[in-house]
Amino acid sequence: MSALDNIAVRVESAGNLTRNALPLLHEIRHALARLAESGESTAIDLRSIPFGPGDEADLLAALGTGEVTAQLQALGESRITETSYPGVWVVDHYNADGQRIAFQVEVTPVPQILAAQPADVADGLQRLEAALAELAEPESRPASL
Amino acid sequence: MADSTTLGESLRRNGVSRRGFLKFCAATASMMALPPSMIPRIAEALEKARRPSVIWLSFQECTGCTESLTRSHAPTVEGLIFDSISLDYHHTLQVASGEQAEAAREAAMHENMGKYIVVVDGSIPGPGSNPGYSTIAGISNYDMLMDTVKGAAAVVSVGTCAAFGGLPKARPNPSGAVAIQDVVKDKPIVNVPGCPPIPQVITGVLAHYLVFGKLPELDSLKRPLAFYGQSIHDRCYRRPFYDKGLFAENFNDEGARKGWCLYRLGCKGPMTYNACATLKWGLGWSWPVESGHGCLGCSEPDFWDAGGFYQALSIPTSNVTRTAAAAVAAGAVIGVAAGLANKAKKSGAAKKHQTVTVDQLGKG
Numbered sequence: 001m002s003a004l005d006n007i008a009v010r011v012e013s014a015g016n017l018t019r020n021a022l023p024l025l026h027e028i029r030h031a032l033a034r035l036a037e038s039g040e041s042t043a044i045d046l047r048s049i050p051f052g053p054g055d056e057a058d059l060l061a062a063l064g065t066g067e068v069t070a071q072l073q074a075l076g077e078s079r080i081t082e083t084s085y086p087g088v089w090v091v092d093h094y095n096a097d098g099q100r101i102a103f104q105v106e107v108t109p110v111p112q113i114l115a116a117q118p119a120d121v122a123d124g125l126q127r128l129e130a131a132l133a134e135l136a137e138p139e140s141r142p143a144s145l
Numbered sequence: 146m147a148d149s150t151t152l153g154e155s156l157r158r159n160g161v162s163r164r165g166f167l168k169f170c171a172a173t174a175s176m177m178a179l180p181p182s183m184i185p186r187i188a189e190a191l192e193k194a195r196r197p198s199v200i201w202l203s204f205q206e207c208t209g210c211t212e213s214l215t216r217s218h219a220p221t222v223e224g225l226i227f228d229s230i231s232l233d234y235h236h237t238l239q240v241a242s243g244e245q246a247e248a249a250r251e252a253a254m255h256e257n258m259g260k261y262i263v264v265v266d267g268s269i270p271g272p273g274s275n276p277g278y279s280t281i282a283g284i285s286n287y288d289m290l291m292d293t294v295k296g297a298a299a300v301v302s303v304g305t306c307a308a309f310g311g312l313p314k315a316r317p318n319p320s321g322a323v324a325i326q327d328v329v330k331d332k333p334i335v336n337v338p339g340c341p342p343i344p345q346v347i348t349g350v351l352a353h354y355l356v357f358g359k360l361p362e363l364d365s366l367k368r369p370l371a372f373y374g375q376s377i378h379d380r381c382y383r384r385p386f387y388d389k390g391l392f393a394e395n396f397n398d399e400g401a402r403k404g405w406c407l408y409r410l411g412c413k414g415p416m417t418y419n420a421c422a423t424l425k426w427g428l429g430w431s432w433p434v435e436s437g438h439g440c441l442g443c444s445e446p447d448f449w450d451a452g453g454f455y456q457a458l459s460i461p462t463s464n465v466t467r468t469a470a471a472a473v474a475a476g477a478v479i480g481v482a483a484g485l486a487n488k489a490k491k492s493g494a495a496k497k498h499q500t501v502t503v504d505q506l507g508k509g
Contacts, residue, residue, distance in 0.1 A: 043181030045174070050422045052382030052404070052437065074165035079277050099428055101172035104181055108348075113171075117163035128219050 018052040021059035024105075028063075028088060031107040035087050041108035047100075063088060063105075070114055076101075080111055152355070153192035160314035164189075173356065178420065180370035190356045190402050195295045197355060198253050198261040198315025200293055201235035204286040205279050205322055206267030206312040210304040211237050214348070230351060233261075236281065245280050252295065258296040261467035262354060265325050268306040272328065274321030287328065299333040299360055300325060305443055308336035308368075313448035314443055326367065335360050335368040341445035353384045366446070368418065375387045377414035377440045383407070392463065401437060412453040419444040 024044070031042035046056070064084030072078035076095040083090060089111050093102040116124075155210040156166055157174040174181060182286045203211070207469075217239070232238070233253035234246070240250050253261060268284035270278040276285030294300055302325045305311035313322035326334050337350055350369055353361045378384065386392070386406040393400035393407055400406075408415070417440050418475075426433040433440055439455075 018385055020382055020385075043184075045181050047429070048178060048180075048423050049173050050380045050382045050384075055382065072164065072168070073167055074162050078168060091171075093171060095172075098502040102168070104175075104176045106181075113164055113167050117167070138456065 018055060019048070019058070020051060020055045021062060024049060024059055025062055028085075028107060030085060032085065035107050035109075035115060041106070043107075044105045046103045046105060060090065062091065072113065078113070081116060151183055151192065152194040153197075170241040173352055176345050177353050177356070177361075178424075182209075187356055194355050196231045196356075197298075198231045198233050199251055199264055199351070200233055200250055200261055200297075201238075201264045201266075202290060204265065204267035204269045204290070204307070205257075205320065206304065206306050207312075208237060208267040209341040210347070210395060211235070213344045214303075230262075230481075237240070243282070254293065254296050258299050261296065262299055262301060262351070263294050263297040264301045264303055264305045264351075268310045268322040268324055269328070271323040273319045276338055278320035281483055287418065290325070290328065294329050294332055297332055299335065299354070300329055301335045301337060301350060302326065303337045304332060304342060305338040305446075305448065308338040309446040311340065312449055315438075320383045333360055333448060334367055335369060338366075338368060338373075338444040340418060340441075340448075342444070343372075343426065345421055345424050364418070368444075372420040373418040373419065373444065377417045377422050377434070380420075380423065381414055381434055383434060386421060387429045404437075407434060407437075407439040407458045410439050412444030413445070413448070413451070413454075413458065414440040415458055417442040417445055428441075457478075 003072045027044065031044070034042065035112055047068060048061075051059075053144040066082035066084045066086060068080075069102045070080040076093070076097070078091065078093045080092075082088070087107060087109060089106045089108065091102070091104045091106050091113065092100065095101050153166070156169070161169070166182070167188065170180065170191060172183050173191065174184050174187050177187075179187070201211075202298055231253075234250040236242075236246055239246060240251065267279075267286075269290055270276060272287055275378070276287060279286045281289060294304040302308040306313055306322075307325050308323045310318075310322050310327075313320055326336065335350055337347055339346070346369075349372065350361060353369070353371075364370055366373075371415055381387075383404060383406050386404075387408060391400060392402075392409045394409060396410065397402065401410075408410070412434065412459070414434065421432045421435070421440070425435070441453060445451070450468045458472050
């Protein structure tokens with residue numbers, strides 16, 4: 001038993017004292033109103049918001065979880081979650097080491113990063129055509145297959 | 146060495162999908178403290194970005210700034226930024242030593258004349274001082290600096306020592322230390338102060354140059370507005386306690402335990418312009434105020450001589466007053482910064498000390 005164990009530590013939660021999630025929820029409400037009225041999308045960089053201990057958890061709890069959860073594997077994992085308010089998404093990007101590299105709320109019908117990108121579509125088309133060409137010429141494949 | 150491959154080409158060659166590229170752009174925007182609405186412009190610019198050559202000079206410094214920077218080297222994303230600059234001379238990090246090291250510096254200067262970036266950490270003994278206080282390869286800091294910046298496109302002063310003189314310049318300043326901007330007068334300069342600066346701020350400034358090919362918007366002390374545009378106090382999560390008059394009076398009382406405002410314990414947050422309150426330290430883990438200690442004001446000029454780390458700001462010192470005045474002038478410049486209109490409204494309201502309801506905040 002180390003000497004540190006003799007010191008009584010009482011953990012007091014500070015999360016609900018600052019309540020910094022509340023103004024952000026109002027900002028999201030204004031963005032959602034713009035989406036409903038004019039279709040204008042908004043993105044908020046949550047890493048530029050001064051969060052104290054517990055504020056992020058408060059915000060995510062207040063937004064809740066909705067119908068869609070998506071995982072993206074590109075330069076590490078990303079989690080894209082629709083909140084309980086349709087059109088309000090939490091986009092959480094991590095690198096290959098599991099460190100957060102971006103963290104946003106997007107107020108939009110569907111986050112742009114979920115849609116297949118034209119460059120990737122063109123690349124996929126080429127690969128599919130190449131695969132089909134190979135299937136059409138079975139004699140050119142090695143005999144062992 | 147700098148080459149002609151663009152970043153877009155280099156990413157595609159490494160098998161990064163367009164989705165991966167968009168994610169990279171989102172991370173870059175966040176790193177540069179730009180709003181997500183700038184992501185399409187960043188994507189467009191990054192497609193075309195080319196590797197700039199960087200020469201890093203270390204003078205009267207403690208290597209803390211380099212330590213800070215190398216700790217930011219998170220693989221894949223910031224790593225890609227680092228693959229995207231060509232760090233041609235850094236005497237702590239490079240393998241070459243002695244004459245080979247100096248030859249590398251001269252080769253980088255010669256091949257990229259007029260286009261390379263010089264990053265400096267540390268102050269230098271001024272031109273009138275004994276040059277023997279700090280030399281590299283027998284060359285005085287002053288001579289090496291002036292020789293190297295001759296062909297530079299821009300100079301980035303990393304750390305409070307390079308930006309404002311820092312610790313070497315603290316009273317009584319035995320080596321006659323001066324800041325880089327005191328002797329380099331004919332080149333664009335960016336100051337990235339902090340003791341050390343936040344790693345993402347160092348990479349963010351280099352990324353801004355890589356992406357847009359020019360230096361970011363600066364305040365009156367030549368600091369990038371994106372990171373130094375607002376005070377620690379205005380962005381502090383403990384600010385609501387200041388507004389309610391709830392202060393910790395010592396480091397053991399109820400207020401300290403409950404995380405109240407540290408103003409009376411000497412926090413320099415109100416006069417300090419930096420990004421610690423949002424970017425935080427240790428990969429976003431915490432920062433001084435969140436750990437229960439006031440801000441030391443390390444990104445401000447002459448912070449070592451600003452009257453004591455544990456004296457509340459209400460005890461005025463001449464340095465504090467001068468810095469605060471400069472900071473207010475800096476705030477006024479925010480309005481012209483592209484893409485920062487939203488921040489300008491918030492800081493404007495903070496300056497006038499208007500009462501703003503949470504509902505109104507969303508309309509910014």
